[in-house]
Amino acid sequence: MIETRDVIDFFDRLAPGWDAEMIRHDAIIRLILDNAGVGEGKDVLDVACGTGVLIPDYLARGVASVTAIDISPNMAELARGKFPQENVTVLCGDAEETDFGKSFDCVVVYNAFPHFPDPERLIARLASLLKPGGTLTVAHGMSREKIDAHHHGAAHHVSNGLMSAEELAAIFAKHLRVTAVISDERMYQVVGQR
Secondary structure, X not given: OOOHHHHHHHHHHHHHHHHHHOOOOHHHHHHHHHHOOOOOOOEEEEEOOOOOOOHHHHHHOOOOEEEEEEOOHHHHHHHHHHOOOXXXXXXXXXXXXXXXXXXXXXXXXXXXXXXXXXXXXXXXXHHHOEEEEEEEEEEEOOOHHHHHHHHOOOOXXXXXXXXXXXXXXXXXXXXXXXXXXXXXXXXXXXXEEO
């Protein structure tokens, strides 16, 4: 079982070098955000935002607002420092516990899902934050096999491993209408709509 304190400590240690180590595949990110319905005028919740790697992508799409949250104080602090825009709010906290005071058109969990201790509880909570017609997406910019291999090393104690997209879709289906299930050599994504 993943311990929340271990996750916080792990990502706090990595935060200073996070952006320098990041690998981006812009075409895959565009596809993920297209499938997630991220676009003009939308209110987006970015769960486990890290240093805010997707915030520029949301802003480029003309979203109305971005609420980003990360459980790591160091990650959240870096993201907050990079995005002073009035329509961007960066919070430090647990997405399952935080009262956001609003609902969202799009909730995105990008490159972070294996680090949540209870996937069922997370999906139920995030689905409840959606506006009618809103979308929840869990996505990774690489294959399930590559994610699991990557987490097998130093991150093994803070990762559950990435369940199959079909297993995750079954959890989504308890709360949402599943609209996309992708797991191939390039990416992993499950999308559900309220």
